[in-house]
Amino acid sequence: MARNFKDLHEREILALAIALEEEDGRIYADFSDGLRETYPATAAMFDGIRGEESNHRARLIELYQHKFGEHIPLIRRTDVNGFVQRRPVWLVRPLGIHVVRKQAEIMELETRRFYEKAAQQVSDASIRKLLGDLAEEERKHSAQAESLEEEHLSHGEREKEDAAQRRLFVLQIVQPGLAGLMDGSVSTLAPLFAAAYSTHSSWNAFLVGLAASVGAGISMGFAEALSDDGSLTGRGHPWIRGVVCGLMTTAGGIGHTLPFLIPNFHLAMTSAVAVVAVELAVISWVRHRYMDTPIVSATLQVVLGGVLVFLAGMFIGSA
Numbered sequence: 001m002a003r004n005f006k007d008l009h010e011r012e013i014l015a016l017a018i019a020l021e022e023e024d025g026r027i028y029a030d031f032s033d034g035l036r037e038t039y040p041a042t043a044a045m046f047d048g049i050r051g052e053e054s055n056h057r058a059r060l061i062e063l064y065q066h067k068f069g070e071h072i073p074l075i076r077r078t079d080v081n082g083f084v085q086r087r088p089v090w091l092v093r094p095l096g097i098h099v100v101r102k103q104a105e106i107m108e109l110e111t112r113r114f115y116e117k118a119a120q121q122v123s124d125a126s127i128r129k130l131l132g133d134l135a136e137e138e139r140k141h142s143a144q145a146e147s148l149e150e151e152h153l154s155h156g157e158r159e160k161e162d163a164a165q166r167r168l169f170v171l172q173i174v175q176p177g178l179a180g181l182m183d184g185s186v187s188t189l190a191p192l193f194a195a196a197y198s199t200h201s202s203w204n205a206f207l208v209g210l211a212a213s214v215g216a217g218i219s220m221g222f223a224e225a226l227s228d229d230g231s232l233t234g235r236g237h238p239w240i241r242g243v244v245c246g247l248m249t250t251a252g253g254i255g256h257t258l259p260f261l262i263p264n265f266h267l268a269m270t271s272a273v274a275v276v277a278v279e280l281a282v283i284s285w286v287r288h289r290y291m292d293t294p295i296v297s298a299t300l301q302v303v304l305g306g307v308l309v310f311l312a313g314m315f316i317g318s319a
Helices: 010-035 040-068 097-121 125-152 155-187 189-199 202-227 238-255 265-290 295-318
Strands: none
Touching (some): 040 125, 097 125, 155 189, 155 265, 189 202, 189 265, 189 295, 202 265, 238 265
């Protein structure tokens, strides 16, 4: 069972402080390792911060040995109430640069508060002095991080890392989302309009479109998630990509299905065709904006495919 911080003695407080600095040092090492390939400048920044944590740990161990001997009991943050639980870094790869910097800020804030509270609780002058000094150093650590950032992140390096961040966003979010949107918008056209032309019933067309959209979303979601675990390609967590792809596939089909909730069949059909035109235009723009596809080429590819599928559904439904 976890203990309350107020019940810890000076020896236990120092042992806990040593464990915290060791954990923070390892986390910063994980940050650096996870970012080195894509964000080398930020990785170097976290190497510098890790050096600061290593210095804190060494000073704490030296004082502990002087006061209490060689054996340091293992007291972890999970053994004491009040600490924020940190998700292991290896579970959240690939690391996002802004998320990592935010987590580092939270770590430093929590550690500073720990030292401030610990300094108030101990009575030994030398222990109180060291804890107070470390609290002040943690307070300045944000400024030190900024200086490290200025040292390692020049304007050119920032531009490189921003470009890398955009590439990751395209790989992990835009590509699976665009694939789903295209599939949902195009593949559901044939069954939807075939049902519409064969029955001339808005409600029947809506049910077919809804079933086709949901089914396509589930199918595309699993296909994307199972196609690549992201470990080699850097495309991110497979289930995140699967969810993005599945939701966008469903959304792509639902868009031109909703107009068939209009009871008047001819009005519903006209509205659905208008929605299809907007969807194809949006897909063309996204391909141009994020996939660097020339706008004319993107428009021809998307619109031509959509028109062919639409015509197929119309002719089949009219047969």
